[in-house]
Amino acid sequence: AVRETLYGQGDTKTPMRAALTANVLNIGLDALFILQLGWGARGAALASALAAAAELVPLCATRRGRALLSQVYSGGVRRQALANVREVWRLGLPLGLQLFLSVSVFALLTGAFAMMGKNDVAAHQVALQVIHVSFLPAYALGEAVSVLVGQAVGAGEDDLVTSVARQALFAAALYTGACGVLFAVTARLIAGLFARDPQLIDLIVQLLYVGAAFQVFDGANIVAGSVLRGVGDVSFAAWISVGSAWLITPVITYLLGFRAGLGVVGGWFGFVVELLLAAVVLWWRLERGGWLPAAAAERAKLHAQQPQTTLEPSLPRHLTNNATQ
Structure with missing residues (x-):
């Protein structure tokens, strides 16, 4: 959601940097969990989950990301989303x-x-x-x-x-x-x-x-x-x-x-x-x-x-x- 919001505001560089960071981290964790610790498929899944979570950090660290989180904490986005849930379905369903x-x-x-x-x-x-x-x-x-x-x-x-x-x-x-x-x-x-x-x-x-x-x-x-x-x-x-x-x-x-x-x-x-x-x-x-x-x-x-x-x-x-x- 944060990534798509940044896209909509014209910021494509921050999601790109976040994705690159997550991919590099994923490679390192895969090497650790699979090759060193021998965790196999479970290690690969854990590495992917941790990398996906880490990708959120640089997204939320931007000024626009912080503004979005501030709205979430204040309930503004939630109220607005509930008021427009029909519109979200109308655009998202097709x-x-x-x-x-x-x-x-x-x-x-x-x-x-x-x-x-x-x-x-x-x-x-x-x-x-x-x-x-x-x-x-x-x-x-x-x-x-x-x-x-x-x-x-x-x-x-x-x-x-x-x-x-x-x-x-x-x-x-x-x-x-x-x-x-x-x-x-x-x-x-x-x-x-x-x-x-x-x-x-x-x-x-x-x-x-x-x-x-x-x-x-x-x-x-x-x-x-x-x-x-x-x-x-x-x-x-x-x-x-x-x-x-x-x-x-x-x-x-x-x-x-x-x-x-x-x-x-x-x-x-x-x-x-x-x-x-x-x-x-x-x-x-x-x-x-x-x-x-x-x-x-x-x-x-x-x-x-x-x-x-x-x-x-x-x-x-x-x-x-x-x-x-």
């Missing part, structure tokens, strides 16, 4: 369902790939781990742009939303496109790091080629979905993401993977179509201004709560400058 259903369909697809053969599911897992090199930074960019557009909406600067979104799209496309080229050029080298079986290597290479093809679509999808969630248009983004994941990829996996005999490669073609269509629909919503009513509603609620709020607003200075130009 996102929670989206994550649950997305994980569920992904587990279903992994099971389908396992039915195709051990090489298919092994190639899927290897290629997926490699693709994360591109996915995770794009996801971080989406988190950042979600905060920025949320601040812009709160400040009444709706015209900044599409501008910020386009800049984020350019950055995401540049990075994911470069990753796609890298995956395509070094596919066989990467595959050789994970496997020795020639057939498995060939399958991994094919998946990396397909993954290279959908990198830019994935980045555009992440940015557009994050922008819509940031301005309060949560339900639309959730429905499109879940609908495309359940209605497109499983069908293409069945048709191309099982019926056409393409195996896991056919399933990954489903990812290409899913991400492309979802990105097009989300960006259409963004560019056409379909999110504006949701943003206006969120801003009205924010203004209604303003007298109860003591945490300082934090619209970035460069956004304010752009708004006045």
Whole structure:
């Protein structure tokens, strides 16, 4: 909760430092508990729990963190949260369902790939781990742009939303496109790091080629979905993401993977179509201004709560400058 509050106020460096500190501590405690004391899995679990607790310390040590804790102790946040519990559910439930259903369909697809053969599911897992090199930074960019557009909406600067979104799209496309080229050029080298079986290597290479093809679509999808969630248009983004994941990829996996005999490669073609269509629909919503009513509603609620709020607003200075130009 403290980390997300700091994100919302534009402070991303403090959570980063806290996470780095916790990771270093986790590594040290793992070495102590597992290697030195021989506690095994219990030691690993204890190390993770202690590191997670330690991560909270630098978060609460900041001025904003102390202000949030002060509200908790005084009961201010509790009263405000109870008064707005319906709003919390309205925004959080679609996102929670989206994550649950997305994980569920992904587990279903992994099971389908396992039915195709051990090489298919092994190639899927290897290629997926490699693709994360591109996915995770794009996801971080989406988190950042979600905060920025949320601040812009709160400040009444709706015209900044599409501008910020386009800049984020350019950055995401540049990075994911470069990753796609890298995956395509070094596919066989990467595959050789994970496997020795020639057939498995060939399958991994094919998946990396397909993954290279959908990198830019994935980045555009992440940015557009994050922008819509940031301005309060949560339900639309959730429905499109879940609908495309359940209605497109499983069908293409069945048709191309099982019926056409393409195996896991056919399933990954489903990812290409899913991400492309979802990105097009989300960006259409963004560019056409379909999110504006949701943003206006969120801003009205924010203004209604303003007298109860003591945490300082934090619209970035460069956004304010752009708004006045």
